[in-house]
Every structure is written in structure tokens, then in C-alpha cells.
Amino acid sequence: MKVKKIPQRQRMSFLPSLFGGYFLTGESFVFGFMDKYAKDYTGGHYEFMKAENGAMYLKPDNGYYLSLPNYFNEVISADFCGIIATSYALNWLIHKAHIKGNDQLFNLLLDRNQKLNDYIGTFKDKDYDLVKFAIN
Known part of the structure; x- marks a missing residue:
């Protein structure tokens, strides 16, 4: 399945989508996740990707060495780092939307996670x- 980088003119609508x-x-969660679990991570520019x-x-x-609480310890590509961090963010936000009773947001986030x-x-x-081990 092909993946494309979101063009500059569409970046403003990517995160809300x-x-x-x-x-x-969600954005802050991804940055914090990488800061906590990616060795030698110092921030930087992110591309927004869509399959x-x-x-x-x-x-x-860049790719990084990720060390996660579930005993995942691997050097992985930038794409896999982003997929894993985004998956963790989506799962956390799904839980948050459910607890707050926000069904519309809950369903949107479930859809994004399923895709x-x-x-x-x-x-x-x-x-x-490799990726499933990291996110399970």
C-alpha cells in the first residue's frame, strides 16, 4: 500500500483530521512518547503521512532505538517510530474520549486507529x- 507525504498546504488540517x-x-503525546522512549531523540521536524x-x-x-515498557527494544525506521507513536496516541485518546463520554470523537478516533x-x-x-509487538 502506498503512503504519501502530506503537502505543505495541507499540513494545517492534518492533525485535526x-x-x-x-x-x-495528540501531537503533544507523540512528541512526549518519542522523548520518553526513543534513545537520543531531541525533537525535530515531523512529516505527516497518509496511506x-x-x-x-x-x-x-530519523529512525531511533525504541525501548518500551512491554520489553520492545529495537532500532527501527522513522516510519515505524511514527506509526508506533501515533498508535499509542490514538489508543490513549480513544480511552480519554470514552471516559469523557464524547461518542463522536470516540468513533472518529476508533476509525483512525482501525485504518x-x-x-x-x-x-x-x-x-x-515488529510493529505489532511494539504496540501490543
């Missing part, structure tokens, strides 16, 4: 296993 009303919180099926994720400028998981499902076996 991905995270709905939690777009600032043919509508899956969206934030992609940092991202469907995209992950197209990866080759080794890559699929």
Missing part, C-alpha cells in the same frame, strides 16, 4: 511482527 478535537493533545486506505501518522526525521491497524496489516511478516 487525525486526532479530531484532541489534535493538540491509500486513509491511515495517517506523524513521521519523525492504521489495517495499514500495519499490509506489512511483510517480519515488519508486521
Whole structure:
């Protein structure tokens, strides 16, 4: 499945499209996730990526060594870092929307998460296993 970088003129609408009303919180979560779990991460520019099926994720400028609480410890590509961080953000925001009783946002975030998981499902076996291990 092909993935495209969002053009500059569409960047302003990307985060609200991905995270709905939690777009600032979602972006901050991704940055914080990378800061906490990516070795030698110092911030930087992110590309906004969109797959043919509508899956969206934030992609940092480099790959990193990720060390997660679920015993995932691997050097991974920038794309995989972004997919994993975005998946964690979506799952946290889904829970937050549910707790607050915001059904519309809850359903939007579930849809975004499902599309991202469907995209992950197209990866080759080794890559699929790597990403699923990181997000499970």
C-alpha cells in the first residue's frame, strides 16, 4: 500500500483530521512518547503521512532505538517510530474520549486507529511482527 507525504498546504488540517478535537493533545503525546522512549531523540521536524486506505501518522526525521515498557527494544525506521507513536496516541485518546463520554470523537478516533491497524496489516511478516509487538 502506498503512503504519501502530506503537502505543505495541507499540513494545517492534518492533525485535526487525525486526532479530531484532541489534535493538540495528540501531537503533544507523540512528541512526549518519542522523548520518553526513543534513545537520543531531541525533537525535530515531523512529516505527516497518509496511506491509500486513509491511515495517517506523524513521521519523525530519523529512525531511533525504541525501548518500551512491554520489553520492545529495537532500532527501527522513522516510519515505524511514527506509526508506533501515533498508535499509542490514538489508543490513549480513544480511552480519554470514552471516559469523557464524547461518542463522536470516540468513533472518529476508533476509525483512525482501525485504518492504521489495517495499514500495519499490509506489512511483510517480519515488519508486521515488529510493529505489532511494539504496540501490543
